[in-house]
Amino acid sequence: MDTRExxxxxxxxxxIGGGFGGIELAKKLRNKEVDIWMFDKHNYHTxxxxxxxVATGGLEADSIAYPLRKIFKGQSNLIxxxxxxxxxxxxxxxxxxxxxxxxxxxxxxxxxxxxNFFGSKELEHFAMPMKTVPESLNLRSxxxxxxxxxxxxPDPVRKAALLNFVVTGGGPTxxxxxxxxxxxxxxxxxxxxxxxxxxxxxxxxVEGSPVVLGPMSKQAQxxxxxxxxxxxxxxLTDIKVSSYDGNTLVLSNGQAIVTKTVLWSxxxxxxxxxxxxxELITRGTRIKVDEFNRVxxxxxxxxxxxxxxxxxxxxxxxxxxxxxxxxxxxxHLAKSIIRLINKEELIPFVYKDKGSMATVGRNRxxxxxxxxxxxxxxxxxxxxxxHLMSLVGFRNRIVVLVNWVWNYFSYDRGIRLIIRPFNRxxxxxxxxxxxxxxxxxxxxxxx
Amino acid sequence: MDTRExxxxxxxxxxIGGGFGGIELAKKLRNKEVDIWMFDKHNYHTxxxxxxxVATGGLEADSIAYPLRKIFKGQSNLIxxxxxxxxxxxxxxxxxxxxxxxxxxxxxxxxxxxxNFFGSKELEHFAMPMKTVPESLNLRSxxxxxxxxxxxxPDPVRKAALLNFVVTGGGPTxxxxxxxxxxxxxxxxxxxxxxxxxxxxxxxxVEGSPVVLGPMSKQAQxxxxxxxxxxxxxxLTDIKVSSYDGNTLVLSNGQAIVTKTVLWSxxxxxxxxxxxxxELITRGTRIKVDEFNRVxxxxxxxxxxxxxxxxxxxxxxxxxxxxxxxxxxxxHLAKSIIRLINKEELIPFVYKDKGSMATVGRNRxxxxxxxxxxxxxxxxxxxxxxHLMSLVGFRNRIVVLVNWVWNYFSYDRGIRLIIRPFNRxxxxxxxxxxxxxxxxxxxxxxx
Numbered sequence: 001m002d003t004r005e006x007x008x009x010x011x012x013x014x015x016i017g018g019g020f021g022g023i024e025l026a027k028k029l030r031n032k033e034v035d036i037w038m039f040d041k042h043n044y045h046t047x048x049x050x051x052x053x054v055a056t057g058g059l060e061a062d063s064i065a066y067p068l069r070k071i072f073k074g075q076s077n078l079i080x081x082x083x084x085x086x087x088x089x090x091x092x093x094x095x096x097x098x099x100x101x102x103x104x105x106x107x108x109x110x111x112x113x114x115x116n117f118f119g120s121k122e123l124e125h126f127a128m129p130m131k132t133v134p135e136s137l138n139l140r141s142x143x144x145x146x147x148x149x150x151x152x153x154p155d156p157v158r159k160a161a162l163l164n165f166v167v168t169g170g171g172p173t174x175x176x177x178x179x180x181x182x183x184x185x186x187x188x189x190x191x192x193x194x195x196x197x198x199x200x201x202x203x204x205x206v207e208g209s210p211v212v213l214g215p216m217s218k219q220a221q222x223x224x225x226x227x228x229x230x231x232x233x234x235x236l237t238d239i240k241v242s243s244y245d246g247n248t249l250v251l252s253n254g255q256a257i258v259t260k261t262v263l264w265s266x267x268x269x270x271x272x273x274x275x276x277x278x279e280l281i282t283r284g285t286r287i288k289v290d291e292f293n294r295v296x297x298x299x300x301x302x303x304x305x306x307x308x309x310x311x312x313x314x315x316x317x318x319x320x321x322x323x324x325x326x327x328x329x330x331x332h333l334a335k336s337i338i339r340l341i342n343k344e345e346l347i348p349f350v351y352k353d354k355g356s357m358a359t360v361g362r363n364r365x366x367x368x369x370x371x372x373x374x375x376x377x378x379x380x381x382x383x384x385x386x387h388l389m390s391l392v393g394f395r396n397r398i399v400v401l402v403n404w405v406w407n408y409f410s411y412d413r414g415i416r417l418i419i420r421p422f423n424r425x426x427x428x429x430x431x432x433x434x435x436x437x438x439x440x441x442x443x444x445x446x447x
Numbered sequence: 448m449d450t451r452e453x454x455x456x457x458x459x460x461x462x463i464g465g466g467f468g469g470i471e472l473a474k475k476l477r478n479k480e481v482d483i484w485m486f487d488k489h490n491y492h493t494x495x496x497x498x499x500x501v502a503t504g505g506l507e508a509d510s511i512a513y514p515l516r517k518i519f520k521g522q523s524n525l526i527x528x529x530x531x532x533x534x535x536x537x538x539x540x541x542x543x544x545x546x547x548x549x550x551x552x553x554x555x556x557x558x559x560x561x562x563n564f565f566g567s568k569e570l571e572h573f574a575m576p577m578k579t580v581p582e583s584l585n586l587r588s589x590x591x592x593x594x595x596x597x598x599x600x601p602d603p604v605r606k607a608a609l610l611n612f613v614v615t616g617g618g619p620t621x622x623x624x625x626x627x628x629x630x631x632x633x634x635x636x637x638x639x640x641x642x643x644x645x646x647x648x649x650x651x652x653v654e655g656s657p658v659v660l661g662p663m664s665k666q667a668q669x670x671x672x673x674x675x676x677x678x679x680x681x682x683l684t685d686i687k688v689s690s691y692d693g694n695t696l697v698l699s700n701g702q703a704i705v706t707k708t709v710l711w712s713x714x715x716x717x718x719x720x721x722x723x724x725x726e727l728i729t730r731g732t733r734i735k736v737d738e739f740n741r742v743x744x745x746x747x748x749x750x751x752x753x754x755x756x757x758x759x760x761x762x763x764x765x766x767x768x769x770x771x772x773x774x775x776x777x778x779h780l781a782k783s784i785i786r787l788i789n790k791e792e793l794i795p796f797v798y799k800d801k802g803s804m805a806t807v808g809r810n811r812x813x814x815x816x817x818x819x820x821x822x823x824x825x826x827x828x829x830x831x832x833x834h835l836m837s838l839v840g841f842r843n844r845i846v847v848l849v850n851w852v853w854n855y856f857s858y859d860r861g862i863r864l865i866i867r868p869f870n871r872x873x874x875x876x877x878x879x880x881x882x883x884x885x886x887x888x889x890x891x892x893x894x
Binding site: 042043044060061062063065067069070073074076079081082099100133134137144148151152191192193194195393394395396398399402403406410412414415416417418419420429 | 547
């Protein structure tokens with residue numbers, strides 16, 4: 001399998017994961033004397049900050065995903081493999097994958113994060129996460145299927161369960177998702193479902209701490225809450241989820257909400273590969289790394305981005321799980337690996353926080369840039385500009401821009417398609433309901 | 448379920464299917480004194496002529512599908528239901544659906560066509576049809592998965608099977624699909640898979656009759672074949688498929704091709720609903736209708752488009768299964784239904800054939816407009832213009848145009864994403880490989 005063994009032998013760097021961190025790292029190693037292998041279980045990079053717009057019919061999935069092979073086109077020192085890494089063996093410098101075993105000189109774990117249900121099997125089964133493109137498409141199908149079903153549901157309680165949407169977690173993802181649902185209710189539901197009463201659709205945002213957008217400024221927190229309430233979202237703070245059986249969500253204040261749809265953005269944890277010793281896993285199921293992103297006890301094993309926890313003076317509990325941290329760590333680690341190869345001394349990583357932002361529906365966003373803080377329509381333009389420019393690929397940028405301009409002026413979310421119906425019994429997409437070309441009733445073939 | 452019963456009672460027209468025919472019919476009945484119910488198992492309309500571009504990564508699926516509710520927004524005499532019609536009972540004027548039974552005054556079957564495997568269970572299982580959006584997405588996944596797998600396949604025969612693509616049927620769909628595969632091989636494969644030898648990918652087009660594009664002019668047939676061969680497609684005419692076991696395709700001339708991918712566009716048949724008497728089904732599994740699209744023996748049962756077979760002087764074996772026929776029959780039937788209600792005499796349907804066209808990769812197309820026939824780059828522009836203008840929805844048109852311009856100048860097919868991996872064992876999409884947010888190895892929750 002290791003076909004390039006034999007010729008001139010550069011140190012081999014294996015990168016697991018083509019997210020924000022892995023991509024920056026690999027790009028910075030372009031033209032360096034290293035032999036890079038990247039493994040990802042998808043053949044595309046996902047721009048996670050816009051997944052909520054896919055889930056709510058505002059953007060095509062395909063315009064926020066980007067083929068990894070295209071990112072590295074012409075980078076002759078990189079080989080990409082669309083394969084799953086099943087185990088790493090840091091003590092003998094190998095990894096096991098779905099297409100065989102590979103040895104490395106340097107290994108970088110850039111696997112990102114996955115949803116954390118805090119041990120609740122019930123929530124893990126019934127709540128809808130939104131960390132990947134397929135998960136966002138599942139959510140889009142389920143939201144639309146619920147509305148279709150509600151039309152013909154005679155029982156008022158079952159109808160309410162179909163039309164109550166509960167978003168858990170008041171971070172940027174939860175806030176943006178709840179806002180987008182509010183827009184959907186206000187501008188699309190009325191036109192698409194004249195038979196339904198718009199007030200029958202209720203959107204809740206449940207946050208365990210006293211405020212939404214915890215790490216942001218007080219101003220941003222207050223504006224975001226106001227914006228959400230203007231859009232008709234019921235914001236419940238200081239309240240946790242107690243249980244959810246697929247029909248009734250019980251909250252820590254005793255309140256119960258009948259709902260078929262709990263959108264889970266209340267917690268994430270590192271997506272740690274098998275083979276990492278338990279004692280190296282810290283708070284948030286992240287891998288403990290030093291200030292060079294090096295895993296304790298190894299000189300050639302690294303973790304970056306969401307899966308890594310680097311404790312520094314400014315961030316004693318690790319850095320926030322956001323794209324800029326992963327990207328900066330990726331770029332920094334590229335330099336560190338070259339220094340290691342050249343036997344030079346390493347320089348510690350320092351995170352440059354450029355600020356944070358969140359949007360809450362049309363003309364409404366909150367932006368904190370250090371001491372500079374603003375909210376409203378200008379913040380909304382800044383949010384759009386930053387996200388558009390961060391997208392990978394010019395085609396994707398244009399298609400997203402066209403959709404945004406269209407959505408803005410038409411008050412529409414044009415992509416409300418149930419392409420992959422979701423089966424709420426099995427909680428998986430249901431190929432049997434979609435793959436049939438014909439359907440009604442296949443007459444005897446050749447008949 | 449029939450909530451509107453009781454108030455002023457207009458004649459109820461039930462339309463099964465939101466394809467080209469059903470949509471035109473329903474639109475023409477806008478503002479008329481009828482009570483329209485449309486049923487479709489999808490919540491969107493599919494622009495089938497561009498499915499092949501979805502399958503080959505040139506267009507987003509979402510830009511050739513359009514929400515049916517949006518088409519009929521504000522049409523107050525129409526109710527849409529996203530439900531499956533399981534049976535029709537023309538003798539007591541009712542239909543059975545997945546959401547209950549409904550009675551009608553007029554019933555229009557506009558269910559279109561589905562793939563015809565001419566009784567071969569083997570082909571039905573192993574060949575890949577391309578009549579719906581999900582089927583096109585399956586095809587896109589399979590093509591890309593094959594290329595990824597070929598990279599690491601050591602056995603030369605198994606590798607050839609992954610890289611041989613056989614398109615069956617030399618109609619417009621087969622020709623356009625084979626051409627798009629040729630473009631993919633020429634412009635994308637080389638850049639994305641430098642490890643593969645481009646000549647290892649072989650594309651075959653197999654057509655049972657002596658020519659491709661049978662109903663078109665001799666000029667068009669010859670140019671299309673030349674264009675395909677320029678793109679490296681092996682065109683085999685006068686040859687039929689004998690058998691296919693999932694690995695080896697055997698042809699009627701005895702030739703055998705090892706291939707994992709047989710793209711099926713060799714035959715269609717009407718998607719006839721259960722409840723239609725067997726004696727009403729004719730050639731091509733279509734429902735025999737008179738020149739008013741009326742099903743024999745009924746005064747209030749109609750079929751239009753691909754599912755209908757109307758024998759006329761010009762078309763003794765029924766009209767071609769193309770969008771213009773369905774649209775013209777839909778519009779004509781709208782007038783006929785109003786005439787029936789008003790007890791006026793019906794006017795026979797006459798098809799106005801405006802011509803036909805097919806494209807074969809960049810700068811190459813063939814167009815027949817009656818006596819006017821042309822091929823090459825101008826034909827290609829005409830093809831693009833006509834298809835762009837035929838798309839439903841302004842957003843879709845812009846997004847398709849952006850993609851076409853992008854693809855043209857970049858020689859790229861940007862949407863080569865394996866979002867829904869396809870399982871070649873079960874021949875269905877594989878949710879287990881996609882729905883997992885995390886994946887590598889979920890550590891004990893809460894750990």
